[in-house]
Amino acid sequence: MTREEETQLVLRVQNGDQSAFEKLVLDNQNRVFNLAMRMVNNEEDALDMSQEAFIKAYNSIDNFRGESRFSVWLYRLTTNVCLDFLRSKTRKAHSSLTFTEDEEDGKELEIPDERFSPDSITERNELREAIARGLNALPADYRAILLLREIESLSYDEIALVLELEEGTVKSRIFRARKKLCEILIADRNFSYTPASNRQKEV
Amino acid sequence: MDACGKYYEMISQLIDGELSAQQESELRTHMGNCPDCAKVYEAFSGISQGMNLEIRTAPAGFASGVMSKINEAQKSNRRKKQSPWKIVFPVAACLALVFVVSQSTGMFGGGKSANDTATLENRMFSSTYDAGSATDAAPSYKSEFAGDAETAYGDSAAIEISDKNTATELVELLVSGQPLQNRDIPTAAADYTVICYLGEDNSGDGSGERNISIWWQGDELLCRLDDRPQALYDCTASADEILAIINSYLD
Numbered sequence: 001m002t003r004e005e006e007t008q009l010v011l012r013v014q015n016g017d018q019s020a021f022e023k024l025v026l027d028n029q030n031r032v033f034n035l036a037m038r039m040v041n042n043e044e045d046a047l048d049m050s051q052e053a054f055i056k057a058y059n060s061i062d063n064f065r066g067e068s069r070f071s072v073w074l075y076r077l078t079t080n081v082c083l084d085f086l087r088s089k090t091r092k093a094h095s096s097l098t099f100t101e102d103e104e105d106g107k108e109l110e111i112p113d114e115r116f117s118p119d120s121i122t123e124r125n126e127l128r129e130a131i132a133r134g135l136n137a138l139p140a141d142y143r144a145i146l147l148l149r150e151i152e153s154l155s156y157d158e159i160a161l162v163l164e165l166e167e168g169t170v171k172s173r174i175f176r177a178r179k180k181l182c183e184i185l186i187a188d189r190n191f192s193y194t195p196a197s198n199r200q201k202e203v
Numbered sequence: 204m205d206a207c208g209k210y211y212e213m214i215s216q217l218i219d220g221e222l223s224a225q226q227e228s229e230l231r232t233h234m235g236n237c238p239d240c241a242k243v244y245e246a247f248s249g250i251s252q253g254m255n256l257e258i259r260t261a262p263a264g265f266a267s268g269v270m271s272k273i274n275e276a277q278k279s280n281r282r283k284k285q286s287p288w289k290i291v292f293p294v295a296a297c298l299a300l301v302f303v304v305s306q307s308t309g310m311f312g313g314g315k316s317a318n319d320t321a322t323l324e325n326r327m328f329s330s331t332y333d334a335g336s337a338t339d340a341a342p343s344y345k346s347e348f349a350g351d352a353e354t355a356y357g358d359s360a361a362i363e364i365s366d367k368n369t370a371t372e373l374v375e376l377l378v379s380g381q382p383l384q385n386r387d388i389p390t391a392a393a394d395y396t397v398i399c400y401l402g403e404d405n406s407g408d409g410s411g412e413r414n415i416s417i418w419w420q421g422d423e424l425l426c427r428l429d430d431r432p433q434a435l436y437d438c439t440a441s442a443d444e445i446l447a448i449i450n451s452y453l454d
Contacts, residue, residue, distance in 0.1 A: 018277075022270050029261035037259045050261065054269045055276070109211050111239050116249035124253070131253040149219060150254040156221055175215040178247050185250075 001027045006070050013061050021061075025054055028071055031152065032078050038147050039082035041136050049085060053078040068161050075152065076162045079144050086140045112182050134184040142177035149174055207240055214244045218251050376440035377426045 001009075006027075012020035032053055036046040056077050057064075064073050118124040135143055148154045148162060156174075160167045213230045216222050222230065234240045424438035424445065438445075 018270070018273065021273070022266055025266040025269050029265050030258070033261040033265070034259045038256070046259075047262070047265070050265070051269055051272065055272055058273050109243065111242050112246035113242070116246035118249070118253075127249060127253045128256065131250060132256060135254075146254070150251055151256065151258075156219065171216060171221070172212065174219070175212045178215055178250060179211075181250060182246055 003069060007066055010061065010064060010066065010070060013058070021058055024057075024070060028074050029054075031071055032074055035075060035078050035147060035152060036082055038135065038151060039079070039140070039144060040085060045085065049078065049081050053081045056081065068158070072154070072158050072161055075148065075154070076164070079148070079162060083140055083144065109179050110183055110186055112186060115185070116182075130185055130188050131181070133188065134181050137184050138177065138180060142173070142180055145170070145173050146177045146181065207237060210234075210237070210240050211243055214240065214247055217244070218247050373445065376445060377424070377438050 001023075006024070009020045009024050013024070029050065033046060033050045036049040036053070037043065040046050040049060053074060057074055064070065116127070118127045135146065138146070145159065145163065148159050154162065156167055156170045159165070159170045159174075163170070165173070210230060210233055213222060213226060214234075217227060217230055234244055424440070426438050
């Protein structure tokens with residue numbers, strides 16, 4: 001769908017044409033579901049989140065003024081719905097979902113080793129699986145920003161719109177998220193296999 | 204290594220293609236001489252590539268499921284309270300609500316009786332609209348306000364609510380209900396107008412303000428955003444609740 005077609009559909013919805021909204025849903029449902037799925041890691045919850053995001057979009061369609069693509073606005077709604085959901089789930093567990101970024105400033109970046117440059121397909125798959133585990137272990141705000149950047153391929157300024165952050169904050173939060181993910185991967189016991197260390201054992 | 208601190212962040216930006224040509228060249232030169240940074244670059248790109256995870260797609264029937272939910276919500280009783288969705292204002296915006304107060308026809312004048320309710324009813328809606336219960340007494344308010352969208356400024360005193368929390372709460376309540384479809388825009392003058400001044404330009408026409416026209420109708424409020432004539436909303440809060448907020452702010 002071109003931006004022009006999208007604009008026309010949005011106008012029609014704003015003027016009361018409900019059926020036009022269905023076309024917008026169809027065009028964006030995979031993006032929204034994919035993001036929700038990676039955020040909450042559970043299909044049933046992800047479907048609920050996705051549906052809620054679209055319903056919120058419909059109810060607040062007059063707030064969409066077309067400064068960005070409709071999908072960017074949807075990403076914002078989806079991210080917020082997922083973050084709220086995750087926050088309410090973990091409130092009892094007392095874990096901090098919004099990372100206090102100050103905590104991270106002092107820590108030095110752990111220099112990673114060769115595991116991150118997989119040579120074989122097996123190693124590549126292992127890395128991919130470890131990353132999927134690592135993503136789930138990240139604080140939700142870091143997970144959201146990495147998903148938007150790496151999976152939805154949004155630019156820094158689009159991410160700034162989605163997360164309502166300054167671009168400088170986007171830049172540094174992505175860096176911190178990657179740094180944190182590295183630490184998680186290094187500590188991941190299931191990911192400690194490397195061909196090099198195996199060879200050493202044989203000696 | 205502290206010296207490499209700024210390079211680590213640049214490496215992250217390089218992966219995202221967000222460095223200028225000059226910055227990129229400076230970074231690559233540095234990485235040629237710094238094994239630690241080279242390792243960080245490999246790790247960050249490894250992560251980036253490793254994140255080409257399977258793209259999940261929505262199941263068949265998802266879209267029609269969404270549309271049925273929307274239809275259900277439209278048909279269900281509009282008087283039922285729904286949770287307000289948030290209107291997104293810029294974080295830095297200072298939201299001031301200006302209530303235009305004039306003399307009045309005021310439904311919100313102190314000590315009004317049901318008689319005034321009747322008068323109000325006559326002023327309202329075109330006959331296509333179901334006016335609903337007319338027996339509720341008009342809520343009372345410290346000052347009076349009235350006026351229609353055109354003469355909202357009139358010669359009235361304005362009450363500015365600059366407390367962002369109160370202002371935000373009010374706006375969210377006023378424009379929080381279901382959008383009303385397929386109904387006539389009320390032809391009668393609005394009973395009152397709320398003018399929202401936003402700290403930054405956040406209205407489509409560049410004026411930095413949004414007008415909300417409000418019609419009181421029995422126990423419910425209908426609100427219209429003036430910058431979108433078709434946008435008529437059912438306010439989920441009752442007139443009493445709105446006034447309670449205003450009155451407590453004025454205390």
